[in-house]
Amino acid sequence: MSATTRAVWGRTEQQDFRSRVRGTLLGAAVGDALGAPLDGLTLEEIRQVYGPEGLGDLAFGHGRRGAITHRTQLTLFSVDGLVRAQVRRDTGVWHPPTDLHRAYLRWAATQRDWGPDERRKDDGWLAREEWLYARRSPDRACLRGLGDDIMGTLDAPKNPGEPGPEAAARSxxxxxxVGWEPQLVLQLAIECATQTHGHPTAYLAAGAYAVIMHALARGESLEAAVQRALALLAPRPGQQPVADALQHALGAVRQGMPTPEGIEELAGSGTAERVLAVAVYCALVGEDVRHGLCLAVNHGGPSGAAGALTGGLLGALHGETALPPAWLAELEGRPTMLVLADDFAMETTQGAALHSPTGAAPGWLARYPRA
Structure with a gap:
């Protein structure tokens, strides 16, 4: 990848960015926790269990309310990998997809091991968080793709027949x-998606979602963000299903009040581009964050993935303070997410002061080792 641009930050910009980073991670996690108990249920079954209006609050899953799944786990390791990539850049050895692959392998270890291995000093602080060593219905494509040390690439993707939304849900x-050019964000998200989900609609949907998030984090509207993604996707082979799904989502906004049946039609067979369309639609038509998230999960499609994608959009769009406080209070792992979000914001805005060759902070390098 070519060099990226560096942003210049004032205090107000730093505070706004930190709020959007926190909102993104917490919003995606809340959406994941809200939707996960509905995965595998039909719309009729959801109404039988939760009433005619469907689920309207956090429900029990994995023994508690507010439990996150592998989607949130992998999202957190995505952040960890991105910080580590920026730290390693100072060494002159810089290939972010490799750093993300190493981060995903650290996640894969949490699915096999009983707990952190203190002998692995280069794992960094996130891999030592014991609460992450819980197997939360991990996607089989993720386990297969990360089952060995070979990294999937665009030329040789892992699981080339897998079109599901799980890669997008961690993107x-x-x-x-925000200091990167949008086309580089697109490329990185695509390359990292191919490490587990090698079908073009899966990795292109992940790339489109990252571009949309990038525009929102820079203060653009959601409609403008989708149009930017469509423009960047246009020259990519295999992009038409993703473009069609996004256009369908935008068109559905003008077709009256949202209904679970309409959202289920958008979700279709639950492939990545269709779940992305659900997320965009629900983020556009929701009266507030809570309403948008409830719309996103109450259907017979992949509710957890749809909730995670929608929550990420709404968190980036409105910031941390727009998220439902009662849901955040019950969200599993919230303290870890806040620390990680603030570390990412600090790395983005002050990275040169933390690990440049002339001014490295030992504490930072202990948290995010270069090795």
Whole structure:
């Protein structure tokens, strides 16, 4: 990848960016926790269990309310990998997809091991968080793609027949690289998606979602963000299903009040581009964050993935303070997410002071080792 641009930050800009980073991670996690208990249920079954209006509050899953799944786990390791990539850049050895692959392998270890291995000093602080060592219905494509040390690439993707939304659901952090050019954000998200989901609609949907997030993090409207993604996708082979789904989402906004049946039609077979369309639609038509998230999960499609994608959009669009406080209070792992979000914001705005060759901070390098 070519060099990226560096942003100049004032205090107000730093505070706004930190709020959007926090909003993105917390919003995606809340959407994941809200929708996960509905995964595998039909719309009729959802109404039988939760009433005619469907689910309207956090429900029990994995033994508690507010439990996150592998989608949030992988999103957090995406952030960790991005910070580590920026730290390693000072060494002159810089290939972000490789750093993200290493981060995803650290996640894969949490799915096999009982707990952190203190002998692995280069794992960094996130991999030592014991609460992450919980197997939360991990996607089989993720486990297969990260089951060995071989990294999937565009030329040799892992699981080339897998069109699901799980790679997109961990891709929100790529959009927070606000100092990068949008086409580089698109490329990085695509390359990292191919490490587990090698079908073109899966990795292009992940790239489109990252571009949309990138525009939102820079203060653009959601409609403008979608148009930017469509423009950048246009020359990519295999992009038409993703473009059609996004256009369908934009058109559906003008077709009256949202209904679960209409959202289910958008979701279709639950492939990545269709779930992305659900997220865009629900973020556009929701009266507030809570309403948008409830719309996103109450259907017979992949509710957890749809909730995660929608929550990321709404969190980036409105910031941390727009998220429902009662849901945040019950969200599993919230303290870790806040620390990670603030670390990412600090790396983005003050990275040169933390790990440049002339001014490295030992504490930062202990948290995010270069190795």
């Amino acid at each position: 929100a952090p790529f959009g927070l690289l």
